[in-house]
Amino acid sequence: MNEITTTLNDFLVNTKSSSALILNGKGKLITSLHLDYGDSVAAMSAAILSMSEKFLSDLDKGTLKQLFLKTTEGVVIGNKISGSNFIIAFSKDGSNLGLLMRSTDEVSNELSKNSLLK
Numbered sequence: 001m002n003e004i005t006t007t008l009n010d011f012l013v014n015t016k017s018s019s020a021l022i023l024n025g026k027g028k029l030i031t032s033l034h035l036d037y038g039d040s041v042a043a044m045s046a047a048i049l050s051m052s053e054k055f056l057s058d059l060d061k062g063t064l065k066q067l068f069l070k071t072t073e074g075v076v077i078g079n080k081i082s083g084s085n086f087i088i089a090f091s092k093d094g095s096n097l098g099l100l101m102r103s104t105d106e107v108s109n110e111l112s113k114n115s116l117l118k
Contacts (some may be wrong), residue, residue, distance in 0.1 A: 001031065001116065003114060004022065004030070004031055004111065004114055004116065004117070005031050005033070007107060007110060007111060007114075008020055008022065008031060008033055008087075008107075009033055011089070011103065011104075011107045012033060012034070012089075014103060015089070015091065015096070015099065015100050015103045015104075016091065016093060016096070017089045017090060017091040017100065018034060018074070018090050018091060018092050019032070019033060019034040019035040019089075019090045020032065020033055020034075020035070020087060020088060020089045020090065021033075021035055021038055021041060021042055021045070021087070021088050022081070022085065022086070022087050022088075022111070022117070023042040023045055023046060023085070023086055023088070024046075024084055024085050024086075025046060025049070025050070025083070025084025025085070025086070026046060026084070027042050027043040027044075027045070027046030027047070028042065029041075029042035030085070030116075030117070035090070041088070042088075045078065045086070045088050046086075048067070048078075049064065049067065049078060049086055052064050052067055063080075064080060065079070065080055065105075066078065066079045066080070066101065066104065066105060067079075068097075068101065070094065073092060074090065074091050074092040074093065074094055075090075075091050075094045075097060075100065076088065076089070076090055076091075077089045077091075077100055077101055077104045079104040079105055079107075079108040080108065081108045081111045081112050081117050082111075082112040082117055082118055083117075083118065085111075085117045087104060087107065087108055087111065089104050
């Protein structure tokens with residue numbers, strides 16, 4: 001677990017994201033950094049991700065890989081790690097959106113190699 005937290009922390013530093021979490025498809029929090037109420041955020045994120053996956057499936061548009069939400073206070077990126085595990089990253093700065101989306105995809109690939117997230 002320590003390796004996962006270290007990878008997540010490095011991701012936050014490199015992307016200047018404000019917080020992040022990793023959750024499974026049932027909404028159970030695996031780990032989070034700099035996030036109040038991580039369990040609640042994980043459960044709400046799982047609902048959004050599940051609905052998005054169902055939406056794409058019903059429209060026969062493939063499977064969900066990455067989800068982007070733009071808010072008045074920044075951006076939220078959700079990325080599938082493996083199986084039903086996801087990473088969710090929060091950033092107050094949307095100007096680095098391309099880098100954030102790419103970095104989230106890269107850290108997802110790195111995390112997918114961890115036996116706890118397979």
